Amino acid sequence: MKKTYLFIALCCALSACGGTAPTTDQTISEIYNNAYAELDDENYKKASEEFIKAESNFPASIWAPDALIMAAYSQYMDGDFAGTLLTTDRFMRFHPGHKDVAYIMYLRGMTYYRQVSDVRREPGMSWYALNQFQQLVDRFPDSKYTANAKNKIIILKNYIAGKTMYSARHDMRKENWTSAINHLQFIISTAQETAMTPEALFRLTEAYTAIGLPEQANGYAETLRLNFPNNEWTKKLNG
Numbered sequence: 001m002k003k004t005y006l007f008i009a010l011c012c013a014l015s016a017c018g019g020t021a022p023t024t025d026q027t028i029s030e031i032y033n034n035a036y037a038e039l040d041d042e043n044y045k046k047a048s049e050e051f052i053k054a055e056s057n058f059p060a061s062i063w064a065p066d067a068l069i070m071a072a073y074s075q076y077m078d079g080d081f082a083g084t085l086l087t088t089d090r091f092m093r094f095h096p097g098h099k100d101v102a103y104i105m106y107l108r109g110m111t112y113y114r115q116v117s118d119v120r121r122e123p124g125m126s127w128y129a130l131n132q133f134q135q136l137v138d139r140f141p142d143s144k145y146t147a148n149a150k151n152k153i154i155i156l157k158n159y160i161a162g163k164t165m166y167s168a169r170h171d172m173r174k175e176n177w178t179s180a181i182n183h184l185q186f187i188i189s190t191a192q193e194t195a196m197t198p199e200a201l202f203r204l205t206e207a208y209t210a211i212g213l214p215e216q217a218n219g220y221a222e223t224l225r226l227n228f229p230n231n232e233w234t235k236k237l238n239g
Contacts, residue, residue, distance in 0.1 A: 201233070
């Protein structure tokens with residue numbers, strides 16, 4: 001994502017904007033030129049530092065929001081996810097009504113999303129990503145980022161459901177029926193559209209049968225037959 005250099009012609013006026021006195025002798029146009037040069041060379045860390053310098057030295061400039069956007073983008077490209085989140089937090093705090101809020105929300109979602117596979121780092125990243133993408137979809141249904149966010153939501157729900165199913169299977173092997181049922185019902189209530197739903201219904205039938213509640217077991221079995229008549233788990237149930 002790149003912005004144009006239209007601000008350069010306004011450098012004198014921008015340098016005179018209100019706010020605290022700059023801590024550098026460089027004008028905002030000079031800092032921006034340096035930042036974009038680093039970005040063009042894919043020196044993302046240096047680019048982010050320059051964009052942050054532009055915003056911190058000229059916080060009242062009309063280009064301050066743009067500087068934060070480009071700083072966050074550069075940090076994201078550099079794999080500095082903690083920095084990306086801090087910068088986007090600052091953007092949302094000071095520019096909540098900006099026209100690029102949808103992009104910032106999408107960037108935050110992608111920042112969490114890229115960390116999902118590393119469960120050792122933060123098991124909750126899948127939830128953070130899902131919540132951020134869902135907020136984007138809810139607030140900006142017509143945004144150009146929304147279609148991609150919806151696709152990511154489906155992927156994340158399947159990922160979360162898969163992890164939950166793994167826990168449920170483990171509980172069932174240990175005959176920890178209460179925990180297994182809780183996990184399976186969680187899948188049914190929060191991820192109905194995922195590939196895990198037929199198996200969850202099948203295993204709920206098994207779990208309730210195991211604890212002597214045939215009425216509940218039959219209810220889940222019937223739900224499985226009605227909604228997934230040709231599914232492999234339905235065939236296993238009928239077999």
